[in-house]
Amino acid sequence: MQQNKITTINEEEMSLFLNYLSDKASEISLKYFRSNFTINNKSTDIFNPVTNVDIEIEKLLRNEIKKKYPNFGILGEEIKSTSDLSDIHFVIDPIDGTKAFIAGVPVWTTLIALNNGDIPIMGIADQPYIGERYIGSPKGSFLIRNGNVIKITSKDNKDLKNAVLSCTDPAMFENDDLDVFLKLRREVSYSRYGLDALSYCLLASGYIDLIVETNIEPYDIQALIPIIKASNGYISTWNNEDPSNGGKIIAACSEELFLHAQEILIS
Amino acid sequence: MQQNKITTINEEEMSLFLNYLSDKASEISLKYFRSNFTINNKSTDIFNPVTNVDIEIEKLLRNEIKKKYPNFGILGEEIKSTSDLSDIHFVIDPIDGTKAFIAGVPVWTTLIALNNGDIPIMGIADQPYIGERYIGSPKGSFLIRNGNVIKITSKDNKDLKNAVLSCTDPAMFENDDLDVFLKLRREVSYSRYGLDALSYCLLASGYIDLIVETNIEPYDIQALIPIIKASNGYISTWNNEDPSNGGKIIAACSEELFLHAQEILIS
CATH class of the missing domain: 3.30.540.10 (Fructose-1,6-Bisphosphatase, subunit A, domain 1)
Known part of the structure; x- marks a missing residue:
């Protein structure tokens, strides 16, 4: 009403x-x-x-x-x-x-x-x-x-080569999504897995630079959006739509790093 | 002397x-x-x-x-x-x-x-x-x-279907090793990554059932061997040689589970 x-x-x-x-x-x-x-x-x-x-x-x-x-x-x-x-x-x-x-x-x-x-x-x-x-x-x-x-504040990193990439399990990606994830993984410094939402908190804290995930539900991500945003991090979907609805998510310590990752993921 | x-x-x-x-x-x-x-x-x-x-x-x-x-x-x-x-x-x-x-x-x-x-x-x-x-x-x-x-004691599980498998990063495996690791992964309940030595401690504590890794150095594994063994867990190389020297390692909560994993890995 x-x-x-x-x-x-x-x-x-x-x-x-x-x-x-x-x-x-x-x-x-x-x-x-x-x-x-x-x-x-x-x-x-x-x-x-x-x-x-x-x-x-x-x-x-x-x-x-x-x-x-x-x-x-x-x-x-x-x-x-x-x-x-x-x-x-x-x-x-x-x-x-x-x-x-x-x-x-x-x-x-x-x-x-x-x-x-x-x-x-x-x-x-x-x-x-x-x-x-x-x-x-x-x-x-x-x-x-x-x-x-x-x-806490996110890292000031715009460079994929120095980025720490995270996702809960690379097996979450299938077919074309897996191909582009692996392409992105080859561009970064190294990867960390298995962290679920804690990974987003470590991004907001300045330790992890980039998180790429798929099949995210609204309840998986909504609490993390204010944490990422107020730390100066950037969070959106692969297509730069509202991340509150879940789906395919990119979180990055800077908008520039988001754009670099996005360029590889939606190529 | x-x-x-x-x-x-x-x-x-x-x-x-x-x-x-x-x-x-x-x-x-x-x-x-x-x-x-x-x-x-x-x-x-x-x-x-x-x-x-x-x-x-x-x-x-x-x-x-x-x-x-x-x-x-x-x-x-x-x-x-x-x-x-x-x-x-x-x-x-x-x-x-x-x-x-x-x-x-x-x-x-x-x-x-x-x-x-x-x-x-x-x-x-x-x-x-x-x-x-x-x-x-x-x-x-x-x-x-x-x-x-x-x-702490390891779990009493002899069944791959109910096993939790862990390794630090599946990207550590190459070529044939990757193929058999992925074959094993399809047989277990689910996987956890990114835990390094802590994963062996969680196996000794009864939470993780199986760990498969490669390129392990003696200093990576020697402290974990007494922890695994005294918890009733089993640890050896893929070929059942002395794990103290490192190399390709299998740790399991039971000898039976070790043997099931080994059968897939050295097939």
């Missing part, structure tokens, strides 16, 4: 709430990480796991949001619901990197974004086992660790 | 000394991680980096060893020396995963092994940023974290 549209967001209040949600989520994820949990496969042809931990965290976050902001919509990975996404809403990935979670590798994150109905304007990526929480908003991008809040 | 051969090792004393060396190394690595350090390329054709951090740690460890055990040999990654490796000696990789270190990814480790002149009998893999130290000896394999010492 257009007349109920919420037009202003109190950023301070919302930042506190996103941190509160991350604290609550981490209580569950840390309880189960490297302990007993159940795994189900969401797909029949590939291993696309979901655990009871994903479900429990998403349920908890949905409940907390409904209690405090009953009019806000929610888009989550694991639970379908009919929210109005044209107004303010939250976007949740309870465990990004479920395969890493299952394999005991502490590079999974809980992702929570606040979308104003148009774009994600605030996002958190939380890795509680390592103790790293990344938050991005129009105020800037920050790493919170051991009680310290550290401003 | 054969008459000077040291024939007994006090395991308790050595365990304390390896922990002491790891503490000293971590003071250096944590000081530089995600901070300023210098990077040089050891190769002309590929990016094979070494940093001042690798060199400083190896120098420090060599000095500490020479002070306390002047008769013991040392094999390290970064500094050449003419040690007698037929008697008791230490094997050091100051930063295993230098690329991860440079890219700000906290999955690099400092590796220190004690070799009795025949096999590595004790090993430590230390990741101080996450706060995980893995130690293996004839007494067992343990994870030390936050002051807790936790016994």
Whole structure:
């Protein structure tokens, strides 16, 4: 209903709430990480796991949001619901990197974004086992660790030859996409794999220069967009369309590096 | 000189000394991680980096060893020396995963092994940023974290279909090796990349089932052998020769899984 549209967001209040949600989520994820949990496969042809931990965290976050902001919509990975996404809403990935979670590798994150109905304007990526929480908003991008809040910025690199390229698994690319990814890989300094959303946080922190991925869902990427943007990084689709919708994503530490990568990928 | 051969090792004393060396190394690595350090390329054709951090740690460890055990040999990654490796000696990789270190990814480790002149009998893999130290000896394999010492054991899995496969980068394989690696990858549940030595620690902890790598150096693997063996895991070369010399390595959570992987890899 257009007349109920919420037009202003109190950023301070919302930042506190996103941190509160991350604290609550981490209580569950840390309880189960490297302990007993159940795994189900969401797909029949590939291993696309979901655990009871994903479900429990998403349920908890949905409940907390409904209690405090009953009019806000929610888009989550694991639970379908009919929210109005044209107004303010939250976007949740309870465990990004479920395969890493299952394999005991502490590079999974809980992702929570606040979308104003148009774009994600605030996002958190939380890795509680390592103790790293990344938050991005129009105020800037920050790493919170051991009680310290550290401003982060992406690297000032425009040169593919010196770039560190990352993607979660090169096997995500098929056919022509694989060919152009491998072409790009030959142009960069070296590659890092297996990092899921944490890779975007390391780009925002000035360590990784370039991320190229495909088959990204909105809940995989929305929390990361404010983190990348406020760190001076650049994020878009291969065709330079709105990355909030997912699909084929390029994140780069500079627009120039994005353009160099794009030239190879859409050649 | 054969008459000077040291024939007994006090395991308790050595365990304390390896922990002491790891503490000293971590003071250096944590000081530089995600901070300023210098990077040089050891190769002309590929990016094979070494940093001042690798060199400083190896120098420090060599000095500490020479002070306390002047008769013991040392094999390290970064500094050449003419040690007698037929008697008791230490094997050091100051930063295993230098690329991860440079890219700000906290999955690099400092590796220190004690070799009795025949096999590595004790090993430590230390990741101080996450706060995980893995130690293996004839007494067992343990994870030390936050002051807790936790016994670890590998998974009881004999089945490739349910196995999690890991290697640092599938691009390490070429030609026929790549073909058989990809054949193996199609048989397992899923793959994880980018973990360097930490992957072997996660196998010893019961999370990763199978690791297949190539071009492994003795200093990359010797600290991990006691950790894998005492966790009930199995480690050998593709041809089932002594893994201490490096080369092509298979580590598996069980001998049966090793044999299944080997059958595909040397077909």
